[in-house]
Amino acid sequence: MTGRGPEPAAHRIGALRPDTLRRKVEDAVRAAITAGVYAPGERLIERALCADLGVSRASVREAMRRLEAEKLVHTRPHRGPVVAAISVDEARQLYALRAVLEGYAAQAFATQASDAAVGAFGRAAAHLREAAGSGSTDRVLRAKTALYDILLGHCGNDLVSEILRGFYARITLLRATSLMHPERLPHSLAEIDALAEAFRRRDAEAAQAAASTHVRNACAVALEQLARRDARSPPDAPGTPPIRRGSHAG
Amino acid sequence: MTGRGPEPAAHRIGALRPDTLRRKVEDAVRAAITAGVYAPGERLIERALCADLGVSRASVREAMRRLEAEKLVHTRPHRGPVVAAISVDEARQLYALRAVLEGYAAQAFATQASDAAVGAFGRAAAHLREAAGSGSTDRVLRAKTALYDILLGHCGNDLVSEILRGFYARITLLRATSLMHPERLPHSLAEIDALAEAFRRRDAEAAQAAASTHVRNACAVALEQLARRDARSPPDAPGTPPIRRGSHAG
DNA sequence: GACTGCGGATCGTCGGACAATCTGTCAATC
DNA sequence: GATTGACAGATTGTCCGACGATCCGCAGTC
Numbered sequence: 316m317t318g319r320g321p322e323p324a325a326h327r328i329g330a331l332r333p334d335t336l337r338r339k340v341e342d343a344v345r346a347a348i349t350a351g352v353y354a355p356g357e358r359l360i361e362r363a364l365c366a367d368l369g370v371s372r373a374s375v376r377e378a379m380r381r382l383e384a385e386k387l388v389h390t391r392p393h394r395g396p397v398v399a400a401i402s403v404d405e406a407r408q409l410y411a412l413r414a415v416l417e418g419y420a421a422q423a424f425a426t427q428a429s430d431a432a433v434g435a436f437g438r439a440a441a442h443l444r445e446a447a448g449s450g451s452t453d454r455v456l457r458a459k460t461a462l463y464d465i466l467l468g469h470c471g472n473d474l475v476s477e478i479l480r481g482f483y484a485r486i487t488l489l490r491a492t493s494l495m496h497p498e499r500l501p502h503s504l505a506e507i508d509a510l511a512e513a514f515r516r517r518d519a520e521a522a523q524a525a526a527s528t529h530v531r532n533a534c535a536v537a538l539e540q541l542a543r544r545d546a547r548s549p550p551d552a553p554g555t556p557p558i559r560r561g562s563h564a565g
Numbered sequence: 566m567t568g569r570g571p572e573p574a575a576h577r578i579g580a581l582r583p584d585t586l587r588r589k590v591e592d593a594v595r596a597a598i599t600a601g602v603y604a605p606g607e608r609l610i611e612r613a614l615c616a617d618l619g620v621s622r623a624s625v626r627e628a629m630r631r632l633e634a635e636k637l638v639h640t641r642p643h644r645g646p647v648v649a650a651i652s653v654d655e656a657r658q659l660y661a662l663r664a665v666l667e668g669y670a671a672q673a674f675a676t677q678a679s680d681a682a683v684g685a686f687g688r689a690a691a692h693l694r695e696a697a698g699s700g701s702t703d704r705v706l707r708a709k710t711a712l713y714d715i716l717l718g719h720c721g722n723d724l725v726s727e728i729l730r731g732f733y734a735r736i737t738l739l740r741a742t743s744l745m746h747p748e749r750l751p752h753s754l755a756e757i758d759a760l761a762e763a764f765r766r767r768d769a770e771a772a773q774a775a776a777s778t779h780v781r782n783a784c785a786v787a788l789e790q791l792a793r794r795d796a797r798s799p800p801d802a803p804g805t806p807p808i809r810r811g812s813h814a815g
Numbered sequence: 816g817a818c819t820g821c822g823g824a825t826c827g828t829c830g831g832a833c834a835a836t837c838t839g840t841c842a843a844t845c
Numbered sequence: 846g847a848t849t850g851a852c853a854g855a856t857t858g859t860c861c862g863a864c865g866a867t868c869c870g871c872a873g874t875c
Contacts, residue, residue, distance in 0.1 A: 331831095334642040335858065337630075360825075370858045373623060380587075380627050384634030393826055408724045419665045473659045478728065511575070526770040537847045585827065610856070621829045626858090643836045643857055 318409065328513055340378035343368060348398055349487045350386050355400035358387060371477050385481055387488070401489055403550045410534035414483050414527045421510060421526035425519040432469040439465050440511040442502050447494075455494055462507070473528040486537075491544070493536040501534065590628035593618060598637050598648055602698055605650035610639060632717050635731055637738070640643045653791050660784035663732050664777045670720040670729065671760060671776035675769040682719040684763045689715050690761040692760055697744075705744055712757070736787075741794070743786040752782065 344364070347353055364375045379396050382388045388396040401409070424432070439462040446454040463483070467476035486492070493499045506529040513521035594614070595602055614625045629646050632638045638646040674682070689712040696704040713733070717726035736742070743749045744796070755780040763772035 337858080358825095362825080373626075373859065373861095374825095376623075377627055377630050379718075380630035382633050394869095395826060405724070408722045411722060412666075412728075415669045416666060419662070424593050428799050471662060472658045474655070474662050478662075587827080608856095612856080622857095623828065624832095644838095645857060 320362060327533050335375045336502040337374045337377060337381075340364075340368055340370055340374050341381050344378060344542060345385075345387060345484065348382075351490065355398050355488055357398045359376070359396045359398065361395065362404050367510075386485060389413070399485070399488060403484060403545060405490060406486075406491075406538060406541055407534070409482060410530060410537065413479065413486075414530035414534070416479055416482075417525040417530050418527035419465060420472070420475050421471040422519045422523035423472055423475075425514050425517055426468055427471040427520035428469040432465060433517075434466045436462065436514055437511045440507050443507065447500055447504060452494075459494065489537065489541065491537040493533040496519055496540075497544075499532070499536050506532065507527045567736035571613060582621050587624045587627040587631075590614075590618055590620055591631050594628060594733065595635075598632075599734050601740065603648045605648050606681075607648045609646045609648065611645065621682060623644075630658055630760060647730055649735070649738060650765060651735060653788060653795060656736075656739060656741075656788060656791055657784070658733060659732060660780060663729065664784070666729055666732075666776035667780050668773040670716060670722070670725050671763075672769045672773035673720040673722055673725075675764050675767055675772040676753065677721040678719040678764070678814065682715060683767075686712065686715045686764055687761045690757050693757065697750055697754060706742075709744065739787065739791065740792040741787040743783040746786050746790075749782070749786050753779070 321454060344359070349355075353359065359373050361372050361379075365372055368375070377386060379390065383390050383396065387399055389399045390396045420488070424436075428436075440491050441460065443455065443458040443462055446458040449455075463479075470476065493503060506525060510522060510525040510529065567800075594603075594609070603609065609629070611622050615622055618625070629638060629640065633640050633646065637649055637790050639648045639649045674686075678686075689708065693708040693712055694703070696708040699705075713729075717729060720726065743753060756775060760772060760775040760779065763775050
C-alpha cells in the first residue's frame with residue numbers, strides 16, 4: 316500500500332497494445348475492411364498490402380491468418396485472400412445466433428451489471444435517440460457502438476463480448492444496417508428504450524426478450540435489403556464476385 | 566471418375582482438405598494439444614516444431630496465428646506461443662455460453678432436423694450408453710463425439726456448429742470432463758436420453774431445456790474438479806504455470 | 816464456338832539473416 | 846543473506862530473396 320499507487324501501471328483496461336507489427340497490420344486491414352475501403356469479394360494481393368503498409372510479406376500473411384479465422388477474409392489455396400462476402404443464408408445464421416447471444420448478454424447484464432452501468436446504458440440510449448434525431452449517420456453509428464460497449468463490457472462474460480464483436484464486424488461487412496432504414500429507426504429506438512427500462516427494473520427475462528426481439532427485427536430488415544441487393548447483382552459465385560476496385564453498388 | 570477412387574468426392578463432410586502445409590501443421594498441433602501431448606502452459610518453441618514437423622518457421626508461425634485465434638494457444642510478444650491454460654473463471658464463462666448455444670442448437674435440431682437425423686441421434690445415444698457400460702473411456706469419448714456430430718451437423722446453423730466445436734476443443738484442454746465422473750455418468754446418460762426423447766417428440770422447448778441443463782450440470786462437475794486441481798497447484802501466474810515436458814498430474 | 820497451350824501473376828514454402836527482447840545466472844553491493 | 850545489476854544464451858519478430866506450384870486470361874487452332 317504505497318499510499319497513492321493502486322495503479323502503477325496501465326493494466327486496468329487489459330491493455331491490448333498492438334506491440335507487434337503483424338497486429339498493427341491486422342488492425343489496419345480489419346479497419347479498412349469494415350470501413351468499406353476494400354469491398355466484399357475484392358482480392359487482397361499480399362505484395363500490394365506490403366507496399367501499402369510498408370511491411371514484409373510474412374507480417375501480412377500472419378495477419379491474414381487471424382482475419383481469416385475471424386471470417387473477415389476468405390482464403391482459397393493458391394488464390395490468396397479475398398474480403399469475405401456473406402451470403403443471405405450465412406447472414407440468416409449470423410443474425411439468429413446474434414439474437415441468442417445478445418439475449419444472453421442482456422439477461423446477464425440485467426442480473427450482474429452495477430447500477431452505474433445500468434445508468435450509463437440508459438444515458439447511452441438517450442444519446443443514441445438524440446443522435447438519430449440529428450440525422451447524422453456517423454453520429455448514430457458511434458452512439459450505437461458506445462451503447463454496445465456498455466452492454467458487452469458489463470455483461471460479465473468476456474467470451475460472449477468477443478464473439479459478438481466479431482459478429483458486428485461481419486455484419487458491418489454487409490452494409491445493410493437496419494439503422495439506415497428511416498422507417499425502422501423509430502421502432503429500433505423504442506426497442507432499445509424498452510431494453511434500458513428492463514435493465515432499470517432488473518428484469519432479466521424482459522431484457523433477454525427485448526434484446527432478442529430487437530435483433531430479430533433488425534434481421535428481417537437486413538435480410539430484405541440483402542435479398543434486394545442480390546436480386547440486382549447475380550450471386551452466381553457465392554463468395555467470389557469479381558468486383559473492381561473503388562466502387563460499390565450505386 | 567477414375568474408377569479406382571475410394572474417395573471420388575469428399576464433399577460430404579464439408580471437405581476441409583488440408584491442401585496447404587500450414588493447415589497440416591495447424592491440424593497436427595491442434596490434435597497434439599487436445600490429445601494432451603502438450604500440456605497447458607507449456608511453451609511451444611517454433612524451431613522445435615519446425616524440426617518435429619519438418620517445415621519452415623513461416624508455416625509454423627502462420628499455423629500459430631490460427632490456433633491463437635481459436636484460443637488454443639496464447640502468445641505474448643517476444644515470449645512465443647504457449648498452450649492455453651483456462652482459468653476457473655474462463656471455464657465458467659465458457660460453460661455458460663456453451664449451455665446457451667447448445668440449447669439453441671438443440672432447439673433448432675428439434676424443429677429442423679430430418680427424421681433420419683433424429684433417428685440417428687437416438688441410435689447414437691443408445692450407442693453412448695452401451696459404450697459407457699463397457700467402461701472404455703476411449704469408446705465413450707468417441708461415442709460422445711459421434712453424438713455431437715449428429716446434433717451439430719443437422720441443427721441448420723453452421724456458425725453455431727463451428728463455435729461449439731471450438732468450445733469442445735478448449736474444454737478438452739481442461740481434462741475435466743464430467744463423463745469421467747462415475748457418479749455423474751448415469752445422470753449424464755439420462756439427460757441425453759431425455760434430449761433424444763424430446764427430439765422424437767419434436768418438442769423444441771424441451772430439447773432446449775434438456776441440452777442447457779445437461780451442460781450446466783456438466784459445468785458444475787467440471788468446475789469442482791478444476792477448483793480441486795487449482796487448490797493443489799497454485800494458480801499464481803494464471804496462464805503460465807511452468808510445466809515440464811512429458812508429464813501431467815498423476 | 817469449344818478446346819488447347821502459353822505466359823504472366825500470385826501464392827506457398829523455404830532458408831538465412833539480424834536486431835530486439837526475454838530469462839536465468841552469477842557476481843558485486845549493501 | 847538479500848538485493849541489484851550486468852552478462853550471456855535462447856527465442857522471437859521481422860525482413861529479404863528465391864523457387865516451384867498453381868491459377869487465370871488470352872491467343873491460336875480445329
